[in-house]
Amino acid sequence: MIKITDKAKDYLTKTAINQDKPYVRFSVKGGGCAGFQYGLDFDENGRDGDFELEFDGLKVWVDPMSAMHLEGTVIDYVMGISGAGFKFNNPNAKTTCGCGSSFS
Numbered sequence: 001m002i003k004i005t006d007k008a009k010d011y012l013t014k015t016a017i018n019q020d021k022p023y024v025r026f027s028v029k030g031g032g033c034a035g036f037q038y039g040l041d042f043d044e045n046g047r048d049g050d051f052e053l054e055f056d057g058l059k060v061w062v063d064p065m066s067a068m069h070l071e072g073t074v075i076d077y078v079m080g081i082s083g084a085g086f087k088f089n090n091p092n093a094k095t096t097c098g099c100g101s102s103f104s
Helices: 006-019 064-070
Strands: 002-004 023-030 036-043 051-055 058-062 073-080 083-089
Touching: 002 006, 002 058, 006 023, 006 036, 006 058, 006 073, 023 064, 036 083, 058 064
Parallel strands: 002 073, 023 058
Antiparallel strands: 023 036, 051 058, 073 083
């Protein structure tokens, strides 16, 4: 369904431990400048129908609606001159905004 690079996995694992929440939740919500925006939260409880994934100990939940939009997405953690953050390389996105946090 999704792939997470080692850099993203390491960052998310450390952050999940610091947040004292065992799961990361990836989602897609309506909004953003291109129509949909990516969401990332730390969570303790799953929801009915969630897909549960694991990446070398990092536990991830994705709801069914978001899973349709995230199919094949590679999530990376990048550091650049303007800061650091997650980059979603989504093969399903027709267009993306300049900051990369929303798509259509």
